[in-house]
Amino acid sequence: MTADRHGHPMSETGAEALAHYEQALDDLLFFRPRVAKTSKAVLTASPRSVMGHALTAYLGVLGTEEKDAATARDRFARFRSGLDTGRLTPRERMHLAAATAWLDGDMHGAGRTLGDLTVAYPRDALALFAGHQHDFLTGDAQRLRDRVGGALDVWDGDDPHHGPLLGMYAFGLEESGHYERAEEVGLAALAQHPGDVWGIHSVVHTYEMRGRFTDGIRFLDARTDDWSRDSLLTVHNWWHYALYTLELGATDRVLEIYDAALHHDASAGVAMELLDAAALLWRLYLAQEDQSARWARLADAWENRQDGPHYAFNDAHAVMAYVGAGRFAQAQRLVEDRERWAAAESGVSNRAMTAEVGLPVCRALIAYGQQDYGRAADLLLPVRHRLHTFGGSHAQRDAIQRTLVEASLRAHRADLARTLLSERIHLRPVCPYNWSAKARLEEQLGDPVRAAAARERAAAQASA
Template sequence: MTTDRHGHRMTDTGAEALEHYEHALDDLLFFRPDVARHAQAALAAAPGSVMGQVLAAYLGVLGTEEKDAAAARKAFGRFRTGFDEAAATRRERMHLAAATAWLDGDLHGAGRVLDDLNIAYPRDALALFAGHQRDFLTGDAARLRDRIGGALGAWNRDDRHHGPLLGMYAFGLEETGHYERAEEAGLAALAQHPHDVWSIHGVAHTYEMRGRFADGIRFLDDRSREWSAGTFLTVHTWWHYALYALERGDTARVLEIYDAAIHHESSAPVAMELLDAAALLWRLHLVGDDQSARWARLADAWESRQDGAHYAFNDVHAVMAYVGSGRLAQAERLVRDRQSWVAEAAPGVTNHAMTADIGLPVCRALIAFGRQEYARAADLLLPLRHRLHTFGGSHAQRDAVQRTLVESALRAGRTELARTLLSERIQLRPVCPYNWSAQARLEEQLGRADRAADARERAAAQAAGRG
């Protein structure tokens, strides 16, 4: 029987298919678009390859694209109907169970199977990658860290896949607040593979969360050849670059990046890229920067997708685009559609709880914000602020919603709430120009001109890199 590079047996997988599978796995770990081509070639060479079929199934769900997931579910179902699982290895059967659960919409069930798989087979890179992405999509920061941390001890540092795993670990460390350790791990991963864009991404997050915007810009500039084109993370990394520029008050640079790299006429309507565009424009919207023409183009892109209920995190960003473009009726239609789906969907589908508990209240709050019903927006968001992670994304991504709560409190004149929220934010992230600018507005509302001036001065100093 064929075995992969780490000694795992591969049922019904010949030498040619194995070569394509290994190429595909490399492409996946390094976020290269060639992964699809090599995965298809592996199945063309060995249609009965269990791991080839599993890889194709995971590729169908990782992008949170409803149509891709539906196609993958259909193809995987055909394979499983004619396959005798007794012929598969224990590891392969666990992968079959995890992929089936995920395709059926049960991300938590898939995660539990992958937990067991990672314990039994800690050198299964595909299982670790799939689990890591599942943890990210469900906002499970502790697992995002510990799934990889628990396996790293079984890997040799000279293994080609050790670096990408270390980069995954860096992101998990960052999402659980271990910023210095995360930076250290990410830079160590990049010392092994400078083109590892997930590691670049993890380190970029650490600079964002610590207010090291100038360092973040220098870091990305120094590695622009590795990340700025031709990867699945290109747009998202440009989004991080734009966040640095935004905190430094360089709106012109933000819009230059937006138009050149984040969303333009040639942009594909890919959910993970459209949500970056929406999250960036929404931050500008919150500070009163009108980008109506850009909002209109972005809302058109979201509307062209005709998405059903698949991933609540995407729905929230679609609603941002509809509200930002003034298409409140379209936003409300999406909410009504998701309400109907929640009433009918099986509770075992993970997106059911994501939509009912987080997605719908956030969407309603965004619509209320668009209608200038700021007190209602605050009331809708306040109970969610410590549970937002349960519908996925990173701290940096979810901060657009947290800032909406701050802005709603300020505009509603809810000064006690605004004071509490801003105190929380400033204690956690003392270097953040937005926090201090918002604090200045709160002090003005309270009639404390001297404190407002001090807060504005601190915001300006931090934007200039002096704070």
């Protein structure tokens, strides 16, 4: 029996397949698009490779693509049919259990098994990566941090995968609010591998959360060759660049980035990229920027996917696109479909994510688009502290938090708006949006002096 470079036995995996597996794992950790090809090469060389099948199963779910997950589920079921699991190693059986649970819709069960795997086999990079992405998709910031942090102690600093593990750990630190430590760890990851796009992404998040928008632009500009091409994260890192630019008030530049990188005729149309496009345009929608042509193209892209109830976070961004395009009937059809499904379905993680958070958010987005701002606020207020449970990062979910702020302002709910803006400003004192919203609140309250001061502060931060 062969073994990987950390000594983990690999059932039904020949030497050629093992070499392909190690390459595929490296491609996965560094978000190279060729991971689909190299993982397929594992099974071409050894069609019954257990870890090869586990890897391809995880690839089927990590992109939150319903069709990819269905294909992976069928393929994995065929592989498991007649498989004598008693001949496998305990580690391989745990991977089979985690992959099966995830493919069957039990994301949280898969996450627990992957956690047990990491405790027993802390140098299992596939378990760490799949678990880390699971924690991101389920919005579990503490596990996002501690899953990797708990394994780092057994990794040698000169291991070629120590760097990407640091990049993953940096993201968990950032999502847990440890911004300075996250930046430090992320930069350490990049010192080992400058092309670690997840490490770059982690540092970028720290600048976003601290209002260091100009620093973020400079950071990305200095590393353009490392993140802006040949990566599964290229579009997402451009999205971060656009967020910085939006805070600085350069709307024309934001739209240049949108058209060149986020959504255009050659875009792949995958959910992860479409939700970035929707989240960026929605921020412009909240600012009353007319982007009707872009919304129409984006709504077409979402509608062409014909997604079923697979991942609530994606549904919310599809509804943003429909509302932005003025297609309220389409948005309402999606909501009604998910309501029927959630009422009948049980046993899958997305059911609770949809019923408890996804549907209230979608209904609120529709209400906001219909200028029923009071209803939008009423729908978002009970879930605002639970938004993380349907996935995404703090930066991504902020589009929804801003919707609540805007709804409270437009509904003239001054007490609510004051509370929300006080929370935001004390948490992120450097954020031009927060201060410009504060200026509008003070105008509503009839205090032009305080409004002018807030406006000046927003302008000063945007031009700093």
